[in-house]
Amino acid sequence: MLSRRIIPCLDVRDGRVVKGVRFRDHVDMGAIEDLALRYRDEGADELVFYDIGASPEARGVDVSWVRRVSDLLDIPFCVAGGIDSVERARAVLHAGADKVSVNTPALLRPALIGELAAAFGSQCVVVGVDSLRDADGEWRVRSHSGDPSKMQAHARRTLDWVVEAQQRGAGEIVLNCMGSDGVRAGYDIEQLQAVRETCAVPLVASGGAGSPDHFVAAFRDADVDAALAASVFHSGAIAIPALKSLLHANGIEVRLG
Amino acid sequence: MTDLVIIDAGGANLGSVRAAFARLGVAPELSRDPARIATAGRLVLPGVGAAAPVMDTLRASGIDVLLRGLKTPLLGVCIGMQVLFERSEEGDVAGLGLLGGQVRKLPASPGIRMPHMGWNRLARRVASPLLDGIDEGAQAYFVHSYGVVGSADAIAESEHGSTFCAAVARGNIAGAQFHPERSGAVGARFLRNFLSWNPA
Numbered sequence: 001m002l003s004r005r006i007i008p009c010l011d012v013r014d015g016r017v018v019k020g021v022r023f024r025d026h027v028d029m030g031a032i033e034d035l036a037l038r039y040r041d042e043g044a045d046e047l048v049f050y051d052i053g054a055s056p057e058a059r060g061v062d063v064s065w066v067r068r069v070s071d072l073l074d075i076p077f078c079v080a081g082g083i084d085s086v087e088r089a090r091a092v093l094h095a096g097a098d099k100v101s102v103n104t105p106a107l108l109r110p111a112l113i114g115e116l117a118a119a120f121g122s123q124c125v126v127v128g129v130d131s132l133r134d135a136d137g138e139w140r141v142r143s144h145s146g147d148p149s150k151m152q153a154h155a156r157r158t159l160d161w162v163v164e165a166q167q168r169g170a171g172e173i174v175l176n177c178m179g180s181d182g183v184r185a186g187y188d189i190e191q192l193q194a195v196r197e198t199c200a201v202p203l204v205a206s207g208g209a210g211s212p213d214h215f216v217a218a219f220r221d222a223d224v225d226a227a228l229a230a231s232v233f234h235s236g237a238i239a240i241p242a243l244k245s246l247l248h249a250n251g252i253e254v255r256l257g
Numbered sequence: 258m259t260d261l262v263i264i265d266a267g268g269a270n271l272g273s274v275r276a277a278f279a280r281l282g283v284a285p286e287l288s289r290d291p292a293r294i295a296t297a298g299r300l301v302l303p304g305v306g307a308a309a310p311v312m313d314t315l316r317a318s319g320i321d322v323l324l325r326g327l328k329t330p331l332l333g334v335c336i337g338m339q340v341l342f343e344r345s346e347e348g349d350v351a352g353l354g355l356l357g358g359q360v361r362k363l364p365a366s367p368g369i370r371m372p373h374m375g376w377n378r379l380a381r382r383v384a385s386p387l388l389d390g391i392d393e394g395a396q397a398y399f400v401h402s403y404g405v406v407g408s409a410d411a412i413a414e415s416e417h418g419s420t421f422c423a424a425v426a427r428g429n430i431a432g433a434q435f436h437p438e439r440s441g442a443v444g445a446r447f448l449r450n451f452l453s454w455n456p457a
Binding site: 001002003004005040045046067070071072074075076090093094095096098120121122123124171172199200201202203223225226255 | 269272307398
């Protein structure tokens with residue numbers, strides 16, 4: 001039986017892992033390679049690296065660190081940030097990333113998803129969806145969410161976009177529930193459940209993890225394939241081995257040590 | 258020193274497969290030159306994406322014909338394993354025909370998502386030195402939508418809706434549907450076993 005995945009997300013800037021509010025108050029966390037191997041040793045099933053400088057600086061991902069990570073790491077990893085063309089995706093994949101994740105560029109030009117799937121196969125193409133509930137009760141997508149001053153609301157409903165992204169060739173969906181992101185009060189189970197109903201490819205929950213129970217709820221109640229988190233892992237608030245033991249004890253299939 | 262050649266049939270995981278061997282202290286050479294491939298001590302055929310471009314590359318240089326005549330230990334990984342078989346439903350292309358059987362789309366169903374992406378258990382089907390040191394139920398990393406069901410040459414199977422072939426061996430031919438280069442200690446052990454594999 002396929003295991004449910006635990007995915008730490010690492011923000012990368014100028015070749016280092018950083019944390020903090022995006023674009024402000026960055027704290028250096030250490031070298032990319034050191035943190036990648038530490039999470040691998042703790043039992044992370046996969047890693048996501050988000051090049052937070054790429055998109056605002058309108059450049060592609062710096063692939064030199066992607067190559068170094070690929071040479072070292074023996075678990076899969078995905079790279080996000082500034083990937084807006086087949087060429088930029090190719091550079092990242094050929095440097096050794098297993099998947100690329102696209103968000104704002106796919107919203108601005110949905111054909112990008114199909115171009116990436118045709119060039120590399122759907123299994124390499126992750127579509128990140130930033131979603132927020134509007135006053136009328138509908139979940140709608142947001143773009144440029146990496147920079148609060150540039151974030152844009154769209155008329156596109158989250159559920160419609162998830163369907164369209166799959167039709168265009170997305171091999172995985174990461175649903176970032178912005179309403180719960182950073183609050184540490186738990187994943188947005190209601191929204192994840194709604195998206196799950198329309199999502200036949202793997203679905204990754206993102207935004208809101210604060211305690212191990214939140215992971216249990218996401219897997220058990222929203223049937224997601226993977227759960228992504230950043231701060232609770234970086235701060236040490238949640239240790240992956242203990243988290244996986246808890247998931248296992250709750251009857252959730254995971255990869256243990 | 259193992260004279261290991263990775264057959265360059267395109268695809269993005271060439272570098273990761275090479276790095277996985279480098280972590281084991283082996284420096285594989287990348288080649289699509291039939292003369293070089295013919296003299297290699299061991300061969301690895303990686304592949305991601307789809308079967309058709311891999312087969313096109315192999316045919317264009319005559320490597321397909323060459324491989325059918327070699328007795329060199331050969332390991333196919335992911336799409337590289339799938340093209341060892343007779344035919345793939347993906348793009349309806351003929352494979353190398355080194356192993357009997359067809360590659361088919363794995364069925365999705367409620368709760369069974371495609372692609373099959375993530376860590377899954379290996380269930381041993383027959384004893385093989387390629388599985389030495391790998392515990393029953395150990396997990397490996399998979400990412401694919403097509404697979405081989407019911408191969409007589411399966412040494413390990415895995416289950417995702419249906420039971421499919423996770424690793425194969427017959428004569429000098431071996432294959433892994435999973436990605437040993439991204440399967441942690443389990444994958445490293447599988448690759449090390451391949452490096453010391455002496456098929457009868």
